[in-house]
Amino acid sequence: MDTIALLISIIGSINWGLIGLFQFDLVAWIFGGQDAIVSRIIYAVVGLAGLWCITMLFRRSRPMIDGE
Secondary structure, three states: OHHHHHHHHHHHHHHHHHHHHHOOOHHHHHHOOOOOHHHHHHHHHHHHHHHHHHHHHHOOOOOOOOOO
16 A cells, blocks of 8 residues: 555656646646546545655554564
């Protein structure tokens, strides 16, 4: 789940980079505008993935043991 959330967050940040640099919203362009239901679902999924990634900041990682 962490990997999927991270990949979705990266894709979302690339879209935001395109918006910031070129005023081009790739998600809206692909799915028919920002108000299209598919675009809104994509935006919501990216938002949820970002929230999941926040939890990764507060989790303790397991100490590595030789041989694993």
